[in-house]
Amino acid sequence: MTLADQPPAAALVFQTLLAHGPLTRAEAGRRTGLSPGAVTKVATPLLADGWITELGRPAVAERANGRPATLIAVRAERARFIGVKVTADEVIGVLADLTARPLAARRARLGSRDVGTVVRAIARLVTALREAAGARQEGGVHSVGVTISGDVDGHTGTVQYSPFLDWRRVPLARLVESATGIPTVIENDVRALTVAEQWFGAGVGLSSFALVTVGAGIGCGLSIGGRVVSGAHGVSGEVGHLPVGGGDRICTCGNTGCVEAVASTHAITEQARQATGDPELTMAQAVRLAHSGDPAVRAVFALAGRALGRAMASVANLIGPERIIVSGEGVASYDLFADQIRRTFADHAFGAAADCDLVVRPLPFEEWARGGAAVAAQRVFAPSK
Amino acid sequence: MTLADQPPAAALVFQTLLAHGPLTRAEAGRRTGLSPGAVTKVATPLLADGWITELGRPAVAERANGRPATLIAVRAERARFIGVKVTADEVIGVLADLTARPLAARRARLGSRDVGTVVRAIARLVTALREAAGARQEGGVHSVGVTISGDVDGHTGTVQYSPFLDWRRVPLARLVESATGIPTVIENDVRALTVAEQWFGAGVGLSSFALVTVGAGIGCGLSIGGRVVSGAHGVSGEVGHLPVGGGDRICTCGNTGCVEAVASTHAITEQARQATGDPELTMAQAVRLAHSGDPAVRAVFALAGRALGRAMASVANLIGPERIIVSGEGVASYDLFADQIRRTFADHAFGAAADCDLVVRPLPFEEWARGGAAVAAQRVFAPSK
Numbered sequence: 130m131t132l133a134d135q136p137p138a139a140a141l142v143f144q145t146l147l148a149h150g151p152l153t154r155a156e157a158g159r160r161t162g163l164s165p166g167a168v169t170k171v172a173t174p175l176l177a178d179g180w181i182t183e184l185g186r187p188a189v190a191e192r193a194n195g196r197p198a199t200l201i202a203v204r205a206e207r208a209r210f211i212g213v214k215v216t217a218d219e220v221i222g223v224l225a226d227l228t229a230r231p232l233a234a235r236r237a238r239l240g241s242r243d244v245g246t247v248v249r250a251i252a253r254l255v256t257a258l259r260e261a262a263g264a265r266q267e268g269g270v271h272s273v274g275v276t277i278s279g280d281v282d283g284h285t286g287t288v289q290y291s292p293f294l295d296w297r298r299v300p301l302a303r304l305v306e307s308a309t310g311i312p313t314v315i316e317n318d319v320r321a322l323t324v325a326e327q328w329f330g331a332g333v334g335l336s337s338f339a340l341v342t343v344g345a346g347i348g349c350g351l352s353i354g355g356r357v358v359s360g361a362h363g364v365s366g367e368v369g370h371l372p373v374g375g376g377d378r379i380c381t382c383g384n385t386g387c388v389e390a391v392a393s394t395h396a397i398t399e400q401a402r403q404a405t406g407d408p409e410l411t412m413a414q415a416v417r418l419a420h421s422g423d424p425a426v427r428a429v430f431a432l433a434g435r436a437l438g439r440a441m442a443s444v445a446n447l448i449g450p451e452r453i454i455v456s457g458e459g460v461a462s463y464d465l466f467a468d469q470i471r472r473t474f475a476d477h478a479f480g481a482a483a484d485c486d487l488v489v490r491p492l493p494f495e496e497w498a499r500g501g502a503a504v505a506a507q508r509v510f511a512p513s514k
Numbered sequence: 515m516t517l518a519d520q521p522p523a524a525a526l527v528f529q530t531l532l533a534h535g536p537l538t539r540a541e542a543g544r545r546t547g548l549s550p551g552a553v554t555k556v557a558t559p560l561l562a563d564g565w566i567t568e569l570g571r572p573a574v575a576e577r578a579n580g581r582p583a584t585l586i587a588v589r590a591e592r593a594r595f596i597g598v599k600v601t602a603d604e605v606i607g608v609l610a611d612l613t614a615r616p617l618a619a620r621r622a623r624l625g626s627r628d629v630g631t632v633v634r635a636i637a638r639l640v641t642a643l644r645e646a647a648g649a650r651q652e653g654g655v656h657s658v659g660v661t662i663s664g665d666v667d668g669h670t671g672t673v674q675y676s677p678f679l680d681w682r683r684v685p686l687a688r689l690v691e692s693a694t695g696i697p698t699v700i701e702n703d704v705r706a707l708t709v710a711e712q713w714f715g716a717g718v719g720l721s722s723f724a725l726v727t728v729g730a731g732i733g734c735g736l737s738i739g740g741r742v743v744s745g746a747h748g749v750s751g752e753v754g755h756l757p758v759g760g761g762d763r764i765c766t767c768g769n770t771g772c773v774e775a776v777a778s779t780h781a782i783t784e785q786a787r788q789a790t791g792d793p794e795l796t797m798a799q800a801v802r803l804a805h806s807g808d809p810a811v812r813a814v815f816a817l818a819g820r821a822l823g824r825a826m827a828s829v830a831n832l833i834g835p836e837r838i839i840v841s842g843e844g845v846a847s848y849d850l851f852a853d854q855i856r857r858t859f860a861d862h863a864f865g866a867a868a869d870c871d872l873v874v875r876p877l878p879f880e881e882w883a884r885g886g887a888a889v890a891a892q893r894v895f896a897p898s899k
Contacts, residue, residue: 137548337745365831365832370862373828443832446752447750448832450746
């Protein structure tokens with residue numbers, strides 16, 4: 130059996146089990162729209178080939194068509210994946226099983242941002258993680274999932290544009306594949322983290338949620354009805370460029386009024402430098418000044434908080450997610466804009482949209498890398514998607 | 515056979531045929547994720563009971579599993595539906611077949627906006643349309659779909675809040691059902707029009723689109739992956755309350771900065787009154803003054819156009835739809851803000867989000883009413899959704 134031989138319903142059942150964990154055949158049927166009989170039919174070859182497994186009966190016996198309702202689940206040890214998150218300074222990797230449970234993690238500094246340097250760093254990271262794998266278990270790594278910020282075309286494996294690395298049209302999947310010998314998929318890093326949150330984070334069991342990341346950039350992933358929104362033209366979740374920022378600072382995209390123009394790490398640092406008259410001030414120093422009560426620097430964070438609150442209200446008004454998860458490096462100093470975010474969000478959320486739950490989650494880069502492993506696992510049965 | 519006996523896969527196949535028209539079993543399988551065999555299995559009782567029908571072979575013979583690939587399609591004449599759109603002044607109804615093809619249409623003025631008056635007007639409209647039906651064909655009307663602006667809970671059949679009618683917590687579905695004796699579903703009017711555009715309008719065949727309606731209110735429906743987004747808390751598509759309007763006019767929701775505060779019919783009229791110093795000026799007169807070149811009134815429309823352009827860019831940046839359809843009463847004077855909409859949209863759409871297609875569609879209220887018939891037809895197999 131090759132995976133490509135499987136009918137589309139098999140991919141549907143498999144991905145439902147990946148995202149939602151052990152289910153009875155009846156429950157898998159309800160979630161996929163398949164009859165229990167159809168679930169049984171597609172599950173049989175997956176069971177035979179070890180991709181899924183049967184667990185014991187659920188505590189409360191559920192019976193469908195007179196059969197005992199055993200649970201079926203993805204067999205975590207069936208395949209391993211390496212997820213990699215690329216930042217401007219570092220590559221972070223995790224080795225994970227089929228359910229994206231991490232088995233080992235490694236980090237490496239980047240000497241430069243040129244494509245060759247980054248690809249070689251990823252290849253060394255993959256080698257180190259494979260060796261960690263070898264020490265634990267026989268067998269290879271099924272595939273690598275690399276995640277990176279910017280306009281990433283997962284279908285062609287090309288980074289169309291990544292402002293942080295200053296890359297344009299880099300065929301990254303092919304390059305990593307050549308350097309490692311392992312099939313490689315790539316995805317936008319925020320979308321991959323959204324997949325991770327949907328499977329095993331603060332998005333589990335929700336009908337819809339948004340993940341807003343605050344840091345060097347302001348990103349957003351959207352999960353609606355169990356699927357991460359990818360955008361017909363490759364762009365989605367660009368909350369950083371919603372024109373709700375206020376003020377006349379010019380954004381990296383050339384516009385005024387963007388959220389990123391006032392709330393990214395760079396924008397906050399720049400504005401704090403102006404406010405203090407110190408052209409060398411760092412973000413860490415700005416945070417310390419704000420914590421010590423400096424009113425001008427506190428005002429910079431307050432402005433950022435209001436822009437973020439308006440952006441989150443825009444997400445709530447348009448999509449109506451069950452929850453908005455706030456993460457990214459910026460949450461380390463979240464206390465400096467939390468009040469403004471909540472107040473502005475409550476002001477601008479329309480009617481019941483204000484019932485949307487706001488949750489702050491510090492997620493280390495290893496969690497982002499797990500997102501890469503989750504994306505790779507998700508594509509086992511649908512490599513072109 | 516009762517419809518509730520059908521497995522979930524039957525509803526999936528039926529709704530796919532409703533939305534996408536005649537398909538081969540293989541194509542229906544690709545779109546639903548079911549195997550061709552599973553499609554055949556669920557199609558058999560639907561064929562037997564006349565809900566779907568087989569058409570001749572497609573022009574280019576497609577063969578799956580060695581069988582001739584006949585097309586299956588919804589049998590339009592199997593059931594009829596009445597769709598009703600309620601405005602502040604009028605009720606507009608259409609009688610339609612299972613594919614929402616209109617067979618007759620009627621309108622009636624509303625003497626007042628109180629619940630009893632509106633329900634009686636709907637009941638009279640339904641009677642008139644049933645009589646029109648009787649003249650054409652035997653048999654009854656399967657169900658009624660009433661659409662109305664505001665926060666509408668389709669699950670409980672309750673209008674939670676409709677600002678235009680000043681209604682709160684009105685159990686409209688039950689009231690119309692009692693008055694007409696026909697099962698009734700209700701839906702937000704913009705979401706119903708989005709369903710209509712998805713089935714038989716400018717949304718056919720698109721992976722995703724947004725419908726922005728400009729008029730007394732500024733609304734938005736979102737279709738992603740063939741499903742209309744409804745919002746976890748009942749709110750979605752509230753583009754009128756995105757905080758991108760600019761200026762300090764106070765919106766009906768109590769905020770400043772909302773799109774509706776500068777771009778609704780009421781807001782444009784108010785601003786034109788201020789600009790001209792004429793407290794009696796009507797919207798029609800404002801449109802005439804703008805067309806005649808009055809710079810102050812033209813500036814009012816330009817401000818509205820910029821707010822709408824920023825709102826549409828926000829939709830494009832967040833969701834990345836293939837297309838944005840602009841409709842509503844406001845498109846009658848669309849030429850007065852078209853330039854500002856396109857320019858502001860292009861300025862604020864991020865990267866490839868600017869590739870999103872903007873299409874202007876004047877849609878009479880009968881099309882909105884068809885949306886109600888489409889929603890009713892869609893719920894034949896899933897009455898609680």
